Amino acid sequence: MFNKKPEPVKELRLEDIDWDCPCMKPVKEGPCGKKFMSAFKCYVGSKSDPKGSDCIKVFREFKECLQKHPEALEDDELSDNN
Secondary structure (H helix, E strand, O other), X not given: OOOOOOOOOOOXXXXXXXXXXXXXXXXXXXXXXXXXHHHHHHHHXXXXXXXXXXXXXXXXXXXXXXXXXXXXXXXXXXXXXX
């Protein structure tokens, strides 16, 4: 019963990203949307070890945008209070 091996985790590919997913929509459509998309695409496409270590520049740009626009993450859909 418990001897079954778990299936490997499927690697996310760029073509698998659903940019219209409600979980991404508030950030994607906000003031930092382009920076978010660049950072997310970089991470998903990263072949470096550790994964994403080649994306530091775009991660930093996204972080700086969020610092300038904290309202970008204050959407009701992103709140834990719902």
